[in-house]
Amino acid sequence: MHRLEIINGRIIDPANQLDQTSNIYISNGRIIAIGDCPQDFNADQTIDAKDHWVIPGLVDLSARLREPGLEFKADITSESIAAASAGITTLCIPPDTDPVIDEPAVVELIHRKADNAGHTNVVTLGALTAGLKGEYLSEMAALKSAGCVGLSNGRQTIQNALILRRAFEYAASQDITLFIEANDPWLSNHGCAHEGAIATRLGLSSIPVAAETAAIAHNLELIAETGVRVHFCRLSSARSIELINQAKNAGLKISADVAAHQLHLNEMDISSFNSHCHVLPPLRSQRDMEALCRGVANGTINAICSDHQPHDIDAKLAPFPSTEPGISALETLLPLTLKLVDLGKLELNRAIASLTSEPAHILGIDVGQLSINAAANICIIDPNKEWLLEEKDILSRGKNSPFLGWGFKGKVSHTLVDGDLVYST
Amino acid sequence: MVNKATRPTNDLLGQDLWNIQLDSQGQLKHLLTIEGLGSQILTQILDTAESFAGVNESVKKVPLLRGKTIVNLFFEASTRTRTTFELAAKRLSADVLNINISTSATSKGESLLDTLRNLEAMQCDMFIVRHEDSGTAHFIANHVAPHISVLNAGDGQHAHPTQAMLDMFTIRRHKGPDFGALRVAIVGDILHSRVARSQIHALNTLNTGDVRVVAPNTLLPKDIERMGVSVFNDMDEGIRDADVIIMLRLQKERMLGALLPSEQEYFQLYGLTEERLQVAKPDAIVMHPGPINRGVEIESSVADGPQSVILNQVTYGIAVRMAVMSMTLGRSVSQSSADDNRESQ
Numbered sequence: 001m002h003r004l005e006i007i008n009g010r011i012i013d014p015a016n017q018l019d020q021t022s023n024i025y026i027s028n029g030r031i032i033a034i035g036d037c038p039q040d041f042n043a044d045q046t047i048d049a050k051d052h053w054v055i056p057g058l059v060d061l062s063a064r065l066r067e068p069g070l071e072f073k074a075d076i077t078s079e080s081i082a083a084a085s086a087g088i089t090t091l092c093i094p095p096d097t098d099p100v101i102d103e104p105a106v107v108e109l110i111h112r113k114a115d116n117a118g119h120t121n122v123v124t125l126g127a128l129t130a131g132l133k134g135e136y137l138s139e140m141a142a143l144k145s146a147g148c149v150g151l152s153n154g155r156q157t158i159q160n161a162l163i164l165r166r167a168f169e170y171a172a173s174q175d176i177t178l179f180i181e182a183n184d185p186w187l188s189n190h191g192c193a194h195e196g197a198i199a200t201r202l203g204l205s206s207i208p209v210a211a212e213t214a215a216i217a218h219n220l221e222l223i224a225e226t227g228v229r230v231h232f233c234r235l236s237s238a239r240s241i242e243l244i245n246q247a248k249n250a251g252l253k254i255s256a257d258v259a260a261h262q263l264h265l266n267e268m269d270i271s272s273f274n275s276h277c278h279v280l281p282p283l284r285s286q287r288d289m290e291a292l293c294r295g296v297a298n299g300t301i302n303a304i305c306s307d308h309q310p311h312d313i314d315a316k317l318a319p320f321p322s323t324e325p326g327i328s329a330l331e332t333l334l335p336l337t338l339k340l341v342d343l344g345k346l347e348l349n350r351a352i353a354s355l356t357s358e359p360a361h362i363l364g365i366d367v368g369q370l371s372i373n374a375a376a377n378i379c380i381i382d383p384n385k386e387w388l389l390e391e392k393d394i395l396s397r398g399k400n401s402p403f404l405g406w407g408f409k410g411k412v413s414h415t416l417v418d419g420d421l422v423y424s425t
Numbered sequence: 426m427v428n429k430a431t432r433p434t435n436d437l438l439g440q441d442l443w444n445i446q447l448d449s450q451g452q453l454k455h456l457l458t459i460e461g462l463g464s465q466i467l468t469q470i471l472d473t474a475e476s477f478a479g480v481n482e483s484v485k486k487v488p489l490l491r492g493k494t495i496v497n498l499f500f501e502a503s504t505r506t507r508t509t510f511e512l513a514a515k516r517l518s519a520d521v522l523n524i525n526i527s528t529s530a531t532s533k534g535e536s537l538l539d540t541l542r543n544l545e546a547m548q549c550d551m552f553i554v555r556h557e558d559s560g561t562a563h564f565i566a567n568h569v570a571p572h573i574s575v576l577n578a579g580d581g582q583h584a585h586p587t588q589a590m591l592d593m594f595t596i597r598r599h600k601g602p603d604f605g606a607l608r609v610a611i612v613g614d615i616l617h618s619r620v621a622r623s624q625i626h627a628l629n630t631l632n633t634g635d636v637r638v639v640a641p642n643t644l645l646p647k648d649i650e651r652m653g654v655s656v657f658n659d660m661d662e663g664i665r666d667a668d669v670i671i672m673l674r675l676q677k678e679r680m681l682g683a684l685l686p687s688e689q690e691y692f693q694l695y696g697l698t699e700e701r702l703q704v705a706k707p708d709a710i711v712m713h714p715g716p717i718n719r720g721v722e723i724e725s726s727v728a729d730g731p732q733s734v735i736l737n738q739v740t741y742g743i744a745v746r747m748a749v750m751s752m753t754l755g756r757s758v759s760q761s762s763a764d765d766n767r768e769s770q
Contacts, residue, residue: 203582273560319558
C-alpha cells in the first residue's frame with residue numbers, strides 16, 4: 001500500500017470551493033484526507049508543496065494523439081508523457097482516428113495502449129455516425145458500454161438534417177452526450193482563414209463567421225426538439241457565444257468550450273503567412289478573441305481545452321493554404337490559461353475550474369476535483385516560476401507551436417495520476 | 426554594417442511580410458508583393474523600366490545579367506507572363522530554364538521544398554515563381570539559399586507585383602507622373618484577383634487620387650475597402666469620370682459556384698461597351714491584364730478601340746520585368762556577397 005502526502009501547499013479546488021494552505025493525504029491511489037493527518041498514517045513519500053499550488057489534475061476535452069493511424073506524427077505514449085508534464089491527468093480523444101472510433105474494438109485498443117503507457121488517463125469519444133460519413137448511426141450503446149464518454153462526428157458535418165435529428169433522438173434515449181464542432185461545410189468552403197481584412201489582403205480563401213453560427217443555430221433547433229445533451233466544441237466567434245448564451249437561458253442542456261490558443265491569437269497572427277497559426281476554426285478578429293475571453297470569465301464557455309494536434313515538420317513546411325491545420329498544444333494549455341489570470345482577464349478560481357471540474361462534468365466522469373475518496377489526480381504548480389517556451393523543451397513529438405519564444409509564469413512541478421507520481425521536475 | 430533601410434528583425438516574431446524583400450542596404454532583393462514597398466522603390470522600378478523600353482524598341486541585348494541563370498518555375502499554366510519573363514531575361518543576356526510543374530513532381534508527392542532543393546543544386550540565381558497557393562513566393566523566399574532572388578509571378582489570390590508595376594508603367598506613360606490627379610476604377614472579379622490586390626497597393630503607394638473597385642458583392646472580398654478603395658456595385662457610377670479603367674478577366678468557372686447567374690447578365694451589368702465608356706473621361710484609357718474574354722467583360726470594339734492600351738501593356742511588361750530582374754540580380758557584387766555572409770550566419 002503506497003502512501004503519499006503533499007504538505008504545505010495552497011490547495012485550490014473549485015469543485016469543493018476550497019482555497020487554503022493545507023495537506024493532502026493519499027493512500028491506494030485515492031485522497032483519504034485533506035487537512036489533518038489521519039491516525040496511523042505514515043507516508044512513504046512526502047512532497048513539500050510550500051509556495052506551490054495544488055490543484056486537481058487537468059482534464060483536456062480534446063487532444064489528438066495520432067494513434068491509431070498517424071503514428072509518424074505522434075503516438076499515445078509520446079503524447080501522454082507530454083500531457084503528464086503539463087499537469088494533464090485526463091485526455092479525451094476525438095473519434096477521427098484511422099480507423100475511426102466507430103466500433104468497440106478501436107476503443108479497447110486505445111484504452112489498452114494508454115494503460116500500457118501509464119502516464120495519464122485517456123477517455124474516448126465514439127463516432128456518431130459509421131465512419132463519420134453522416135449516413136448511418138453508429139452502434140451508440142455498444143460504444144458507450146465499451147467506454148466512450150460521448151459521441152461526436154468530429155469536424156465532419158452530418159449534412160442531412162433528418163439523419164442529424166435521428167442521431168439526436170437516439171442519443172437522447174441512451175443518455176449519451178454529443179460533442180459537436182459546429183461547421184457548415186458549404187460556407188467554410190475549404191477556406192483557411194477568417195473572412196475579413198487580413199484574409200482579403202493575403203488572398204487566402206476565407207471562412208465566414210456564419211459557417212459556425214449557422215451550424216450552431218441549426219443544431220440548437222434540433223436540440224430543443226429532441227432534448228439531447230450537447231457540448232459545443234471549439235467556439236471561435238462572439239456571435240457564437242451570444243447564441244449559446246441565449247440557448248442556455250432557454251434551458252437547453254448544452255455546454256461549450258474554446259481552444260486555449262483562441263484566447264491569445266487572432267487573425268493578425270497569420271498576417272505573415274505563419275503556418276503555425278493555421279488552425280480550424282480559424283483565428284478570428286480581435287473583437288471575437290476578447291469576447292471569447294469574456295465568455296470563459298462569465299461561464300458561458302464552460303471549459304478551455306488544448307485542441308492538441310501534433311504534426312511532423314513537413315506538415316507546416318509549405319505555403320500557408322497547403323499546410324495542415326492545428327497546434328501542438330498540450331504543454332501550453334495551463335500556461336496560456338494562467339497568462340489570462342496574469343493579464344487580469346480571468347479569475348484564478350474560474351481559470352482552474354475551466355480546466356478541471358468543468359470539463360470533467362461535461363465528460364460525465366468523476367475526476368477534476370480533490371474530494372475525499374476521489375482518485376488522486378493532482379497537479380502541483382510553482383506559480384512564480386518564469387520560463388520561455390523553447391522547442392527543445394517540448395516533450396510532444398509535435399513541435400508545431402506558435403507560442404515558441406513566449407514567456408510564461410507558473411510551471412507544473414509534479415503530476416500525480418491515481419496516486420502515482422508520473423511527473424516531477 | 427549599419428542596417429539603414431530595413432527594420433530590425435526578431436527571429437522569435439518572424440519576418441515582416443515586406444521586410445524580407447530588401448537587403449541590408451535597402452535594395453530590392455526579392456519582389457514578392459507591392460505591399461510595404463515605398464514609393465521610392467516603385468518609382469525606381471518605373472524609371473529603370475523606362476531606360477529598358479528603348480532596348481526593347483531597337484531589339485538589342487544588354488549584357489547586364491550575362492552568366493546568371495534564371496528559372497521560370499511555373500506551377501500554374503501561363504503563356505503570357507512566362508513568355509515575357511523569358512524574353513526579359515534573354516534581353517538581359519541571362520540563361521533561362523523553363524520548368525512547368527503543374528503536372529509533374531509535386532503531384533507525384535515530392536514536396537515543394539524538395540523541388541526547390543533540387544533546383545538550387547543546379548546553381549541558379551533567380552526563381553520566378555507562379556503557384557496556386559497564396560503565400561508561395563514568401564515561403565520560397567524564406568527557404569531558398571541566401572544568394573537566390575525570388576520574383577513572384579502570381580501566388581494564389583495574393584499578389585502579382587510585376588503585373589501591377591507594368592500597369593503603373595502604362596498609366597504613367599499615358600497619364601503622366603502625377604497619380605494624385607487620377608481616378609482609377611478596377612472592374613470585375615476582385616475576389617479572385619491577385620492582380621487587383623497588387624494594383625490597389627501600387628496605386629495607393631503612388632498616391633493615386635481615387636481608387637475604386639466595381640463589382641457585384643459576390644466578387645468582392647470582405648472588407649476590401651480597408652485596402653484603401655471605394656466600392657461600387659453600379660458600373661456607371663463606378664467608372665464615372667474615370668481616367669483609367671482596368672477590366673479584369675472573368676473566369677468562366679465562376680458560374681459554377683453561383684457567384685454569377687450568367688455571362689450575359691454579367692456583360693449587361695459590368696461589361697465595358699462603347700456606350701458605357703462615354704461616362705468616363707473622354708481621354709480615359711482602358712486596360713486589361715489579359716487574356717481577354719471578348720463579349721464577357723469587354724466589347725471587342727472597346728478592346729481594339731482608340732482608348733485601349735491593352736497591347737501596350739504587354740510590350741511594357743518586358744521592360745518592367747527587365748527592370749526588376751536587373752535591380753534584384755544586378756545589385757553590386759560586394760553588396761550581395763556581404764548579404765550572403767550575413768544571412769548564412
